[in-house]
Amino acid sequence: MNTTKPDINSMLALHMKYMTQRQGVLAQNIANIDTPNYKANDLKKPDFSKMIAAPSPHLGMTATAPQHMNGTLAGNGSGFASVKDRETFEISPTKNNVVLEDQMGKISDTAAQFQLSSSMMRKFTQLYRTAVGTR
Secondary structure, eight states, X not given: OOSSSOHHHHHXXXXXXXXXXXXXXXHHHHHTTTSTTOOOEEEOOOOHHHHHHOSSXXXXXXXXXXXXXXXXXXXXXXXXXXXXXXXXXXXXXXXXOOOHHHXXXXXXXXXXXXXXXXXXXXXXXXXXXXXXXXX
């Protein structure tokens, strides 16, 4: 166990990073609500069973276009993939499938999950400091 940054804090930080990036994707959907032929996006949920079964503890980078360069640093460090949102139930006459109510519901859910992770991290850190004897 790493005493400077416990595993649970690392997992909560990763979850908060995912939620932050998801908020950005959902905000982009709302910003493009009147753009013709725009398809709503969402982040692909991480499959933790695959992450655990992976032989290497580090996730590899994937170049999705020939212009992308493989480097030694992990770009923006997100590691989360954006996917087209297939759950929309409405399409506008301009072939745009962004539904404001749907996107706002997802934003609200994402904010609640982020707040839960933040509270859990704060409480765990307080508990950890109490156990170690520093306040």
